[in-house]
Amino acid sequence: MIGKPEWFEPRTSGWGMRPVCWQGWVYVGCTWALVVICALTPVDERVRLIMYASLIAFLLIDGTDIMIRMPKDERDILHEALAERNAAWFMISALVFWFLYQVLQTVLTGIVHVSWLIPIVLLCGALVKTATYWYLNR
């Protein structure tokens, strides 16, 4: 791929990465330039949509490749694990609270307000956790 892991480091605020050298900033600059080109190019809107989709797909693939190959030492891995765990617990709590709120709304109004996607997502998360424990303890 185009981006190199040594041009970036993991962000400590939110997800993703940030440049640490001029090559990384050039990569970011070129990305923004492509966004502007997509916006300003006089083409049919469907073509523009395809251009945006292609750019997003490329950034997702290249960005994922960079993140996977980014060197991390033991402290980076530990801190990342703790931060991701805290984020996951917050998101799980928010999903559970929202689902319970929807159930309460359903009970009070008699109209179904429940999004069954929420318990499905929570169940899938539980399965991922179980699989991770199984893999680590095998």
Add this chain to the structure above:
Amino acid sequence: MRNNIKELRTKLGMTQEELARRVDVRRETILYLEQGKYNPSLQLAYLVAKNLNVTINDVFIFDEEKS
């Protein structure tokens, strides 16, 4: 757990960057170690001591009063 990494490192004329490179971690990790904000794994502790030409006991001081 306290440590003498900074003193031992400067005595050898070594920078944080160089020590980090030798033990294959980022410079920030060496900074955190010196500030006592991070306790290393046994492997990292051994590598740090080895590259500072001392034993682990010479580098890391376990505070038994707090344990």
